[in-house]
Amino acid sequence: MFKKNRTLGIILILFMLVTAGSVGFFFHKAQANQVSELNMxxxxxxxxxxxxxxxxxxxxxxxxxTGAIDGMLESLDDPYTVYLPPRDFENMQEEFDGKYGGIGIVITMKDKQLTVVSPITETPGERAGLEGGDMIxxxxxxxxxxxxxxEAVGMMKxxxxxxxxxxxxxxxxxxESAKEPKEFDVDIVREEIELSYVNSEMxxxxxGYIxxxxFIDGxxxxxxxxxxxxxxxxxxAYILDLRNNPGGLLSEASKVASNFIDKGFVVHVKERQREKTSIxxxxxxxATDAPLVILVNGGSASASEIVTGAIQDNERGVIVGEKTFGKGVVQSVxxxxxxxxxxxTTAKYYTPKDRFIHHQGIEPDVEVKYNPDTEADEQLDEAIKILEDKLN
Structure with a gap:
């Protein structure tokens, strides 16, 4: 009997934890829903x-x-909504602190397949040649x-x-679309990943190039x-390079865009059962009014796409590179x-002109494909050429 009561107690504690953030809503609707919910x-x-x-x-x-929680969240069919056990949550916080042992890649679930969003600049993952869209x-x-x-993140760290x-x-x-996708092994030696999030040079x-x-705090x-x-x-004139930038904080996306846009909205956010909020x-x-080019590719996701969409919709700069990743939803932890x-996942976001880019991505104004067979950065070269033409 003691074990049975203990099990019930644990389930009730779990229930209170999960619903803690929405208690007001839950009790407001309790009379209508309590019987069916209690039966479940x-x-x-x-x-x-x-x-x-x-x-x-x-x-x-x-x-x-834990299995019950995982199953509940998996039933939402949303790769961005997950339960993070203590160690996984700690791993996530380590990455936002900017230092950890690993290979330096950002991953997601795309079409139920573990997929590289982007390698992080100057890390083992980038040096090994991993690309956005690679399936692990x-x-x-x-x-x-x-x-x-x-679990995959834990194995790679x-x-x-x-x-x-x-x-x-x-x-x-x-x-080569008629051919089968290539499959191969990549051996990577882990390093201490210490991230420098903003770098610039002439x-x-x-x-100027940034x-x-x-998109971390600050x-x-x-x-x-x-x-x-x-x-x-x-x-x-300026180049803002967002290639292989997987995103981050929504608030920082607004601030980054505000360096180049002096009025209007950066993004619209829509939560369930609420009106759109325009940020x-x-x-x-x-904001500077100097000529601007944004560099993007298939590894530019989430907050990167918010900035890209804001610049494109406001006709504030030229987008150069390849189509972005296509993540148009916002998560709360x-x-x-x-x-x-x-x-x-608590909201969807829309560009200033109300484009919903989830699974669609943003097409560049000037498409320049990445060429792995040359050491030249042809996308960057095109950005420089565009700005030189504007300055002359």
Whole structure:
């Protein structure tokens, strides 16, 4: 009887944790929904109790409940909504702190397949030649079929100096579309990944270049600082490189765009059962009106696409490169009291002209394909040419 009460207690605690962020809504609707919802939780309790008492092998209550949570979230068919056990949540926080042992790639689930969004600049993943859109079929010989994304992240992380082998399937080019995708192994030695999110330099006497690798807290202000520095060095036009930038904080996307747009809206956000919220430019940053080119590719996702869409819709600059990734939804991370968290899709976003780019991506104004057979950066070269023409 004690075990049965303990199991019920754990389920009720779990229920309170999961619903903690929406208690007001839940009790507001309790009269209409409580009978059917309580019956469903009763069913869950009965099944857990049956497994605990009668399954052929001994079971662990935490494993059972984690499986129930995972199954509930997987039923949403949304690769961006996941339960993060304490270690996975810690891993995610480490990445936002900017230092961890690993190979330096950003991954997602796309069409139920573990997929590289982008390698991070100057990391083992980039040096190994991984590309946005590469499908990870196995890690150290272990198939990734049905593998949770957080488990895959944990397998790829590790002590600097150790090796991990990824089995990659890469789609062929449009010209080779009749051929089967290529599949091959890539051996990568882990390093300490210490990220520098904003870098800049002068590309010519008059063209400043800024590389933004991820939208973490503070990068909007950092971009403003770099623009001012480059201006003092003679910059009269700018290139903002968002290639292989997987995104990050929505608030920072607004601030980054505000360095180049002086009025209007950056993005519209739509939550369930709410009107669209239009996010204006950030008044704390003074926008430059200098000519601008944005560089993008298939690894430019989420917040990168918010900035790209805002620049394109406001006709503020020229977008050069390849079609972006196509992630038009926003996630909220809700920490739980045991150190775990839920990452939940809570909104869709639309560009200033109301384009919903989820699974569509943003087409560049000037398409320049990446050419792996040359050391030249043809996309960057085109950006410089466009700005030189504007300045002359």
């Amino acid at each position: 939780f009763k069913k869950l309790f009965v099944i857990v109790d049956l497994v605990k008492r009668s399954y052929v092998e001994e079971t662990d209550i935490d494993t059972l409940l 079929m196995a890690i150290d010989g272990v198939s990734t079929k049905d593998m949770p994304m957080e 590790g002590e600097p100096g150790t090796e991990v082998t990824l089995t990659i399937k890469r789609k062929v080019s449009e010209e 590309k010519t006497d008059k063209i 590389r933004l690798s991820q 990068v909007g202000e950092e971009i403003a600082t770099e623009i001012e520095k480059l201006h003092k060095e003679g910059a009269e 204006p430019v950030y008044s704390g940053i003074t 809700i920490p739980l009291s045991d150190g775990s968290a839920v990452k939940l």
